[in-house]
Every structure is written in C-alpha cells, then in structure tokens.
Amino acid sequence: MDTMSRSTTAPTAPWGRVRRSRYLADRALKAICILFTCLGVFVLGWILLMLLYQGISALRPEVFTNTTPGPMTQGGGIANAIAGSFILTFLGIVVATPVGVLAGTYLAEYGRGSKLAEVIRFVNDILLAAPSILIGLFVYTLMVQPMGGYSGWAGGVALAIIAVPVIVRTTEDMLRIVPGSLREAGAALGAPMSKVITKITWRAARAGMITGILLATARIAGETAPLLFTALNNNFWFRADLMGGVANLPVMIYQYALSPYQNWRELAWAGALVITLTILALSIVARLLFRKDVAR
Known part of the structure; x- marks a missing residue:
C-alpha cells in the first residue's frame, strides 16, 4: 500500500x-x-x-493634390510622387507575378528534386539576400545606359527583380502544402498535369499565393536604392511614355529629408507616413489571407 x-x-x-x-x-x-x-x-x-x-x-489637404515643390518655394505636395510610386510598384508586380508564380510552380510540381530545381532555388536564395543597390546598378547598366536616360520602365524592372524571389519562395511553399491526394484525384479522372495544377493545386493554394504577391508588393513599395539608378525623381507628373525621371515616394523622402528647407522636410515626413501605412495595410491583408488559408 x-x-x-x-x-x-x-x-x-x-x-x-x-x-x-x-x-x-x-x-x-x-x-x-x-x-x-x-x-x-x-x-x-x-x-x-x-x-x-x-x-x-x-499632413494637409494640399499634400495630396499639389506636386512636389522646387528649391526656395513654399507649400507643395506629394501627389505626383504618390502616383509615380503606384505606377512603378504596379509595373514591378505585373512583371514579377507571372515569372514568380510559374517558377514556383515548376519547383513545386515539375522540378521537385531535380538538379535544375536545386540550381534555381540556390539562385533564388541569392536574389533574396542580394542588396537592392546592386540590382539598381545592374538595371542601370542593362537599361538606363542603352536607353540614354532614366525611365519608369527601368524602375519597374528593378522592382520586379526584387519581387520575383519572394513570389517564387511563397508560391513553392504554398503548393507544397497542398495534399498529394488532390493531385491523385485529378489524375485519376484523366486530367493532364497542367489541368491538375491550374484547376486544383492553384485553387487550393490561392490565398497563400496571393499572400506572397502582397508581401512582395509591400517589399518593393519602399525601395529607394534601385530607383536612384533607374527612375530617379522629378518635381512634375510622369510622362505617358515613362521616359525621363519619374517622381516616387522613396526617393522623394530620401532627397527631401536631407534638404535644408523646412517644407521639404515636412513633406518627407508626410510621405514616410503614407508609405508606412500603405505597407502596413498590405501586410495586414496578407496575414489575414494566410490565416484564412491555414484555417481551411
């Protein structure tokens, strides 16, 4: 006992x-x-x-309606910088999304353990850790010098190069989470692999893939270094052909924050707040979508 x-x-x-x-x-x-x-x-x-x-x-109303002021001028706003940042980010994500999604799909569905897939993953990891200023210098040599000047196209390509590895990694990870039984069910019905991927695995991982795209958008929205060598900046609205300097928030903040003019420094603070809140909103949306995908 x-x-x-x-x-x-x-x-x-x-x-x-x-x-x-x-x-x-x-x-x-x-x-x-x-x-x-x-x-x-x-x-x-x-x-x-x-x-x-x-x-x-x-922040004041004219900040969102006026263009950035020149030296020795009062007032002004950041409307052209906001529009330019939107255009550059949109170009970057439009170029990066198909490349990143298709590359991630190859790694998760076709490549798996192949030698080519290992090389792609290795290069993708290098791009993830590469300093953005080096990407800016690369695009400067590749596009700015041959085209004879700065342009929004070069800025969009630089941002796309930064966004691609983020989308590739997220797409591959999300597709790997999809159960193999779903692929086997589609193959049992006689569907080719392309149909299984587009109709089953992409749909199952849709929220996670969109999360990766949003995270990549938030990643490139605040990049300054690559734009200094590609799109640069100006005090006017961008041209329809996007040639010449394109006003954007990151470079505007960098230049105005170092200036001796009080109104320029105030606009730099306003621009920093706008871009921070935008990135914060994108990150929150991405996390909500990811949680929804995990809950399912």
Whole structure:
C-alpha cells in the first residue's frame, strides 16, 4: 500500500531534478531574451510614434493634390510622387507575378528534386539576400545606359527583380502544402498535369499565393536604392511614355529629408507616413489571407 500510495502521488517538479547552476543559467537566458525583446519593441514603437507625430502634423489637404515643390518655394505636395510610386510598384508586380508564380510552380510540381530545381532555388536564395543597390546598378547598366536616360520602365524592372524571389519562395511553399491526394484525384479522372495544377493545386493554394504577391508588393513599395539608378525623381507628373525621371515616394523622402528647407522636410515626413501605412495595410491583408488559408 505504501508503495502504491507513493507511486500515485504528484510527480516531482521538473526543476527539482536539475542542478541549481543549470536552473540559474536557464533563468538568466530567459531574462536576457525578454530584455532584448522589450528593447526591440521599444525602439520600433519609438520610431513609429515619432513617425506618426511628425507625419500627421505635416499632413494637409494640399499634400495630396499639389506636386512636389522646387528649391526656395513654399507649400507643395506629394501627389505626383504618390502616383509615380503606384505606377512603378504596379509595373514591378505585373512583371514579377507571372515569372514568380510559374517558377514556383515548376519547383513545386515539375522540378521537385531535380538538379535544375536545386540550381534555381540556390539562385533564388541569392536574389533574396542580394542588396537592392546592386540590382539598381545592374538595371542601370542593362537599361538606363542603352536607353540614354532614366525611365519608369527601368524602375519597374528593378522592382520586379526584387519581387520575383519572394513570389517564387511563397508560391513553392504554398503548393507544397497542398495534399498529394488532390493531385491523385485529378489524375485519376484523366486530367493532364497542367489541368491538375491550374484547376486544383492553384485553387487550393490561392490565398497563400496571393499572400506572397502582397508581401512582395509591400517589399518593393519602399525601395529607394534601385530607383536612384533607374527612375530617379522629378518635381512634375510622369510622362505617358515613362521616359525621363519619374517622381516616387522613396526617393522623394530620401532627397527631401536631407534638404535644408523646412517644407521639404515636412513633406518627407508626410510621405514616410503614407508609405508606412500603405505597407502596413498590405501586410495586414496578407496575414489575414494566410490565416484564412491555414484555417481551411
């Protein structure tokens, strides 16, 4: 009876069997992790609050209706920069989406463990980590110099190169999550692989693939370095052929924030707030779509 009563008693606390030095080391590491996490959250929160304070105070109706001012001028707005950023981001994502989706589909459906797929994944990982300024220099050599000047087309291509690896990685990961039984069911009905992919696997992974496209859009919306070498900037509306400099928010923020003019610095804060809120909205939408896809 004594043996049975002892065996049915509550087990000893796990830390009771651990030496005190290990217990103290675990607690110390946990405290350090919490400390640095709080430090990171504090710094990010401080930046966001400063951006909200400075940006909201600089916002006024004419900011969204007037073009960017020249030197030694008062007032002005960022309407042309907002429109230019929209055009460049749209061009970049339109070029990157089919390339990224089809490449990710090949890696997940056709390539799998092939040597070519391994090479593509390796190159894709390099592009994911490549500094954006190098991509800007590459497109400058590839397009700007031969075309004889800056253009929105070169800016769109530079942004597309940055967005492609994000879409490729997300598309491959989402397609790999799709159960193989769905593919087998489509093949059992006599559907070719192309139909199985377009009608079954793409539909099953649709929300996740859209999430990747939105994340890529948020990734390129705030890029500055590649646009300095491709689209540059101006104080006017963009031309219909997108040749010449194209006004955009990232480069405008970079140039105006370093200027000695007070109204330029205010417009830089306003532009930073607009682009931050846009990227935040895209990230929230992407996460909601991803959660919906996982829940299904």
